[in-house]
Amino acid sequence: MQVPRYWREIPKRYRLEAAQCKKCHNISFPEKFSCPECGSQDFKTIKLSGKGKISTHTIIRIAPEGFNDQVPYGMGIIEMDEGPRIMAQITDCDPEKLKTGDRMIYQFRRIREDGSTGVIMYAYKFVPDVGI
Amino acid sequence: MTGIVGYGTKIPRYRIKVEEIAKVWGADAPTYKRGLNLNEKSVPAPDEDCATLSVNAALNALKRAEIDPADIGAVYVGSESHPYAVKPTGTIVSEAIGACPYVHTADLEFACKAGTEGMFIALNLVKSGAVPYALAIGADTSQGAPGDALEYSAAAGAAAFIMGTDNLIAELKDTHCFMTDTPDFWRREYKHYPEHGGRFTGAPAYFKHVTGAVDAILGKTNMKPDDFKYVIFHQPNGKFPVLVAKKLGFTEQQYLPGLLSPTLGNTYSGSSPMGFAATLDIAMPGELILLISYGSGAGSDAFIFETTKRIEEVRDRAPKLKTQLDEHKIYIEYGTYAKFRKKILVPN
Ligand SMILES: [Zn+2]
Numbered sequence: 001m002q003v004p005r006y007w008r009e010i011p012k013r014y015r016l017e018a019a020q021c022k023k024c025h026n027i028s029f030p031e032k033f034s035c036p037e038c039g040s041q042d043f044k045t046i047k048l049s050g051k052g053k054i055s056t057h058t059i060i061r062i063a064p065e066g067f068n069d070q071v072p073y074g075m076g077i078i079e080m081d082e083g084p085r086i087m088a089q090i091t092d093c094d095p096e097k098l099k100t101g102d103r104m105i106y107q108f109r110r111i112r113e114d115g116s117t118g119v120i121m122y123a124y125k126f127v128p129d130v131g132i
Numbered sequence: 133m134t135g136i137v138g139y140g141t142k143i144p145r146y147r148i149k150v151e152e153i154a155k156v157w158g159a160d161a162p163t164y165k166r167g168l169n170l171n172e173k174s175v176p177a178p179d180e181d182c183a184t185l186s187v188n189a190a191l192n193a194l195k196r197a198e199i200d201p202a203d204i205g206a207v208y209v210g211s212e213s214h215p216y217a218v219k220p221t222g223t224i225v226s227e228a229i230g231a232c233p234y235v236h237t238a239d240l241e242f243a244c245k246a247g248t249e250g251m252f253i254a255l256n257l258v259k260s261g262a263v264p265y266a267l268a269i270g271a272d273t274s275q276g277a278p279g280d281a282l283e284y285s286a287a288a289g290a291a292a293f294i295m296g297t298d299n300l301i302a303e304l305k306d307t308h309c310f311m312t313d314t315p316d317f318w319r320r321e322y323k324h325y326p327e328h329g330g331r332f333t334g335a336p337a338y339f340k341h342v343t344g345a346v347d348a349i350l351g352k353t354n355m356k357p358d359d360f361k362y363v364i365f366h367q368p369n370g371k372f373p374v375l376v377a378k379k380l381g382f383t384e385q386q387y388l389p390g391l392l393s394p395t396l397g398n399t400y401s402g403s404s405p406m407g408f409a410a411t412l413d414i415a416m417p418g419e420l421i422l423l424i425s426y427g428s429g430a431g432s433d434a435f436i437f438e439t440t441k442r443i444e445e446v447r448d449r450a451p452k453l454k455t456q457l458d459e460h461k462i463y464i465e466y467g468t469y470a471k472f473r474k475k476i477l478v479p480n
Contacts (some may be wrong), residue, residue: 014228047230069178069471069478091179092145092462108187108228109179120215122183122224132145132456 001114006121013123016050016106018084019043029084050106051129052080059095066112074098078126092127105129134259135303135437137199137296138446140192141409142185142271143289143396143456146175148469150284156466157279164284169370173287173397175464176273178472182211183221185290185402186271187228192450193267193292194229196301201230204294205263207237208253210246210401212319213273214239225269236263243317244366245427246270247291247401252433254295255304265296272400277325278475285369287397291405301446302412302421302437306353310344311431318429328428337430338368342376345424345432353436357381360436361419364390364407366426368398389414396457410453417441 011017012030019031023040029048034041057076060067067073074090076098090098091109104126113120149172154161164170176185186209194201209221222237240246240253247270254266271290276282316337319326329337342365350356357363363386365373370393377387390407399406404425411421416439423435470476 010227015230092177108184108191109177110181110184111179120181120183122187122228125179130460132143132451132460 001121003119006119011045014108016048016124017045018048018082020046027083029080029086048080048082048084050124052078052086052104052126054090054098054100054102054104055079055085056100057090057098076126078104086124089125090127091125103129133300133303134255134297135295135300136293136412137265137299137301138193138195138197138294139292139301139409139412140189140194140196140450141289141291141406141453141456142188142192143453144174144176144180144185145460145462146177146472147172147461147463148175148466149463152466152469153284167371168284169374169394170284170397171394173285174289174399175469175472176288180288181215181273182209182213182271182290183215183224185273185288186211186221186225186269186292189271189290189292190225190229190267190269193294195450196446197265197294197296198299198446199265199294199296202234204229204231204265204267205235206254206257206266207231207235207269208240208250208267209237209269209271210240210242210248210250211271212241212243212246212400213275214241225267229267231267242431243428244368244398244400244403245425245431245433247403247405248423248425248433248435251293251295251405251435252307252309254293255307258295258297259304265294268293268295270401270403270405272402274398274400275325275473280325282326282328285393285398287399289396289399289402289406291402291409293405299442300440301443302439305420305436305438306349307436308345308349308352308434309431310341310348310434312341314341314428314430316428316430333368333428334372337428338366338372338426339376339379341430341432342366342424342426343380345434346380346422349422349434349436355436357386359420360386360422362389362411362415363387363422363424364404364411365424366404366432367391367393367407368403368426370394392453392457406453412439412443413447413452413454415439415443417443
């Protein structure tokens with residue numbers, strides 16, 4: 001990923017910033033040009049709580065470049081308590097034991113680095129919400 | 133009044149036992165277990181580093197502080213394992229917690245005392261009125277050279293403290309520093325692993341500076357060891373803090389709640405701050421706590437805090453340190469540890 005794009009996406013990647021429609025209160029993550037529910041283009045920025053549950057998931061055994069040292073790992077769609085669904089890596093667990101409905105919580109993690117000389121990219125991942 | 137408004141910690145889930153490391157190097161595990169009071173240590177996941185531990189600890193501190201992160205006017209991250217050689221960890225942390233853009237930040241380094249350096253600066257900044265709140269973090273993902281004695285203790289973890297002047301959970305009573313030029317441990321530019329002075333790290337280094345700081349702050353405040361409910365020392369292993377506690381006249385009841393190294397290892401800049409956080413997890417209102425860090429090079433910072441009644445209201449709002457330390461651990465073998473810590477040469 002290019003540095004400018006990574007930098008532009010920091011608010012949502014670091015802080016789970018979403019857009020809430022001022023008219024119908026629907027929440028979009030990532031933000032959209034117009035509200036998928038009512039078409040309004042009037043939004044306010046909100047921060048998602050980072051809590052949710054697994055909607056669906058899979059186990060990655062053959063990883064893309066930069067993720068080889070982490071296989072096998074979970075990848076899932078996490079349904080946030082506020083509604084939006086977020087595709088994310090599920091870390092800090094045995095991926096074989098993950099199941100639909102498992103409670104998940106946001107963690108700030110390293111995503112990848114651009115070789116040993118490039119920028120280090122950080123973003124949200126999810127971990128089982130076990131109270132630690 | 134000046135003091136702590138909120139605190140939080142983060143410990144990776146992975147652990148490696150002393151036996152597992154000793155087995156690989158043909159070393160005698162009981163020597164480390166009995167001799168240095170070390171049983172296991174935390175290991176960061178491949179996607180964890182000083183910045184991620186700092187952020188996750190700071191977010192826990194915010195849960196307890198209940199303040200708007202935009203009101204944090206200063207962020208200091210103390211570590212000897214900053215992810216970049218040039219590019220402040222504090223920028224990543226400030227952005228992730230929502231403190232940008234009106235925030236002053238600096239990365240600090242002083243071996244294992246970089247965390248309390250940040251606490252010292254943050255406390256004095258809020259005391260001066262320069263900023264309403266200041267965040268100080270001690271975080272490390274330290275590495276010992278494979279087979280070196282340090283490999284048995286070098287661990288990962290972070291503690292974050294938000295300093296302010298009202299709604300305190302612990303009020304700062306006093307501070308004192310003790311510092312000299314003592315080359316007991318160092319790492320040169322571009323070198324992966326540190327060098328240390330072996331036995332020289334004991335008497336003229338750790339013990340002299342810790343004792344010097346404690347004697348100075350007790351003299352300055354006209355207090356004695358039994359005035360304190362708890363005491364926390366820097367913990368390079370499980371042996372040094374116990375020895376120095378006994379030498380200075382502190383009891384097991386005072387130092388045990390903050391003694392984490394036997395099952396955590398040495399989290400360097402996170403070490404004494406995490407012991408302090410574990411103590412805040414159990415302290416009752418109106419109790420005096422003495423915190424003494426140590427960083428090679430060498431120096432010690434001493435702090436006296438008195439807890440307030442708000443501590444009971446906020447402690448359950450984020451995970452307690454002992455929960456992070458004792459529950460949901462994932463044990464790994466040396467091979468996985470070597471992969472996680474990038475000790476294996478792989479083509480790229
Ligand atoms: Zn709408």
